[in-house]
Amino acid sequence: MRSRRDGLIGQEPPAQADRRARAEAAKTQGHATTADARADTRGWLPAISPGTVPRGMRGDIWSFDPPARARAEEEPLAELVEEALLARTLPNGGELVDVTAGQGTIARVARRHGVHSRSGDLEPGAPFVHRADARTLLTDPPPGIAAGCADLLVVHPPSYPLWVKIAGGYDGVEAYHDALGVLIAGPLGVVRPDGTVVMITRPVRERGAVSIATSYLADALALSGVTLAAYVLAVAPATSQDWHLLNGRVPQ
Numbered sequence: 001m002r003s004r005r006d007g008l009i010g011q012e013p014p015a016q017a018d019r020r021a022r023a024e025a026a027k028t029q030g031h032a033t034t035a036d037a038r039a040d041t042r043g044w045l046p047a048i049s050p051g052t053v054p055r056g057m058r059g060d061i062w063s064f065d066p067p068a069r070a071r072a073e074e075e076p077l078a079e080l081v082e083e084a085l086l087a088r089t090l091p092n093g094g095e096l097v098d099v100t101a102g103q104g105t106i107a108r109v110a111r112r113h114g115v116h117s118r119s120g121d122l123e124p125g126a127p128f129v130h131r132a133d134a135r136t137l138l139t140d141p142p143p144g145i146a147a148g149c150a151d152l153l154v155v156h157p158p159s160y161p162l163w164v165k166i167a168g169g170y171d172g173v174e175a176y177h178d179a180l181g182v183l184i185a186g187p188l189g190v191v192r193p194d195g196t197v198v199m200i201t202r203p204v205r206e207r208g209a210v211s212i213a214t215s216y217l218a219d220a221l222a223l224s225g226v227t228l229a230a231y232v233l234a235v236a237p238a239t240s241q242d243w244h245l246l247n248g249r250v251p252q
């Protein structure tokens, strides 16, 4: 049963729903599924070698067109944003852990650019995404996950409206901020010293007020000893969609 207080906790879907999700992923993303299924037994989604260099948008304001086929509840990042994120944070041969991977879109882009990845999600949307709770990633680690195993950790939680929907009702902005704090504290230890953590959020806009989750999270990162190395705003002007990327460097 979903916990209304925690909001981000989800019941493991029944095996049947899981099979349906995998079949759906296989239909829509056929190009990657055979290799992905193999990768599932190995853990990491291996990089395609030699990888190409990802395209990176310059500066700290990025512009993108939202993914056309995505359902609202998936909230995927645009490929252009993922490429720019990788170009900014990871060398060829780097290792990525994405703890809120959804359909695994970042991993699919990463492998083209010579990056190995491990993807987890409470509700995996692709065969190679492991069912794992980000909050307990290091206390109950899936195979291959250990302290210091990643050059880059990505945390991209549900936006506030979706979180409220998942939680089953209004739970308040502060509860959302707290949930985000736990979501980043749980897996932070997978980042190797001098590695990078990227947290991706949107501001909360409701009831005539705006709450900038990013500033709360910047404080939370600073308290964990993480240096804020960059703050990027990725916008899709046609839709007013905005993603705020906090890019932190873990101390050596």
Ligand SMILES: C[S@@+](CC[C@H](N)C(=O)[O-])C[C@H]1O[C@@H](n2cnc3c(N)ncnc32)[C@H](O)[C@@H]1O
Pocket (backbone or CB within 6 Å): 008, 009, 074, 075, 076, 077, 099, 100, 101, 102, 103, 104, 105, 106, 120, 121, 122, 123, 132, 133, 134, 135, 156, 157, 158, 159, 183
């Ligand atoms: C915004 S979506 C991520 C989209 C993904 N980055 C992409 O580009 O396709 C947020 C994801 O966080 C997952 N999630 C929420 N709470 C979680 C938790 N405690 N542990 C792991 N995943 C969680 C949701 O299931 C959802 O797939």
